[in-house]
Amino acid sequence: MASKPAAVQKRPATKDRVEETPFEALASICSVLVGLFALTLLAQNYLIPSGSMEDTLLVGDHLLVDRITFSPPTKWMLLVRYREPRRGDIVVFRRPAPQPEPDADGNPQYLTLVKRLIGVPGDRIHLRDGVVFVNGVARTAPAEGRDSLVHDEAYVDNFPAVLPTPDDDHTAVESWVVELPKLVEDGDLVVPPDKYFMMGDNRHGSYDSRFWGLVPRENIIGRPLFNYWSFETPDSEGDKTGIGNSLAWMGHVVLHFFTETRWRRTLHLVR
Numbered sequence: 001m002a003s004k005p006a007a008v009q010k011r012p013a014t015k016d017r018v019e020e021t022p023f024e025a026l027a028s029i030c031s032v033l034v035g036l037f038a039l040t041l042l043a044q045n046y047l048i049p050s051g052s053m054e055d056t057l058l059v060g061d062h063l064l065v066d067r068i069t070f071s072p073p074t075k076w077m078l079l080v081r082y083r084e085p086r087r088g089d090i091v092v093f094r095r096p097a098p099q100p101e102p103d104a105d106g107n108p109q110y111l112t113l114v115k116r117l118i119g120v121p122g123d124r125i126h127l128r129d130g131v132v133f134v135n136g137v138a139r140t141a142p143a144e145g146r147d148s149l150v151h152d153e154a155y156v157d158n159f160p161a162v163l164p165t166p167d168d169d170h171t172a173v174e175s176w177v178v179e180l181p182k183l184v185e186d187g188d189l190v191v192p193p194d195k196y197f198m199m200g201d202n203r204h205g206s207y208d209s210r211f212w213g214l215v216p217r218e219n220i221i222g223r224p225l226f227n228y229w230s231f232e233t234p235d236s237e238g239d240k241t242g243i244g245n246s247l248a249w250m251g252h253v254v255l256h257f258f259t260e261t262r263w264r265r266t267l268h269l270v271r
Contacts, residue, residue: 046092046114046224049238050141052200052207053114056090056142056222056270058262063270065092067222085196085220087134089117090270093198094219097173097212102217114207115226119197123268124188130157130203133231142201156203158190159210197222224270230262 048061057063070085091114093160098108119125122133132139153161163181164172173181183189190198195214199205231253238262240249 015181023180028227045228046112048114051114051235052202053090054202054205056116056201057114057227059235059238059267060231060262061227061265062229062231063092063224064226064228065222066225070220070222085117085120085217085223087117087120087123090114090224091117091196091198091215091220092224093215095212096215096219096225097175104214110163112221113198115200117196118199118209119189119191120146121193121195122189123191124185125191125197126161126188127157127159128161131197132203141203156202156210160184161187171207171211173212176211179213227265227268230268231257231259232262232266 006137015057032049040135044158046063046065047064048057048059051059069081069083070091071082095111095113095114101108104130118139119134126133141263155164160180164177167184180189191198191214194217196217197209198215199210200207237249
């Protein structure tokens with residue numbers, strides 16, 4: 001008599017879709033939140049809109065900005081190194097004086113700028129024939145970019161010996177015209193506590209503390225770390241407004257991404 005074939009043991013069917021456990025779902029949400037936190041609190045990107053920092057920074061440079069180092073220390077981030085802004089740092093900050101024109105809703109506009117920190121509280125600053133002196137010592141001039149003499153040369157090169165007045169064509173902010181003489185001692189601007197003096201490396205093409213005053217400590221946002229992308233951009237591009245111009249520029253970037261990207265500046269450290 002022929003033997004019966006052995007019964008084949010059936011394995012339980014497996015599901016094609018693996019269910020996510022509550023712990024894994026929570027971990028995914030936390031990773032997204034951490035990423036958003038890092039982008040919004042720890043760092044942010046910043047686009048260079050003008051040539052005031054040439055040749056250190058160029059129009060069209062996109063910077064990753066460290067927002068932690070200059071922030072008030074916190075107990076829950078023990079491994080982070082905090083410090084005060086130092087002379088020579090390149091700093092991102094909010095301009096202390098608003099734009100001449102308010103926004104569409106009538107609110108004052110305070111631009112975010114990037115300049116080099118020239119003077120810290122207590123420093124004595126003056127310019128003589130374009131050379132910056134800090135506490136009596138001449139500072140080595142940076143490699144300047146294209147000069148753009150949009151301001152009175154005597155004023156920018158001999159600050160504060162040549163003081164602006166409300167009637168002069170120095171384009172200095174009116175509040176700074178009133179405050180500046182009170183801070184001058186023996187030909188030097190003396191930086192008061194909790195204030196900082198900023199200048200662009202392209203000193204003849206920079207609208208800086210010589211024109212809108214000292215930057216309060218609370219206006220300092222952070223410091224640029226590196227240039228993550230640089231694209232050849234006309235100086236006038238930042239002045240264009242409207243969705244039509246924005247779409248036209250986006251199309252230009254797409255068409256010329258490879259040919260007009262400054263590849264040598266990619267991941268370039270900011271110093």
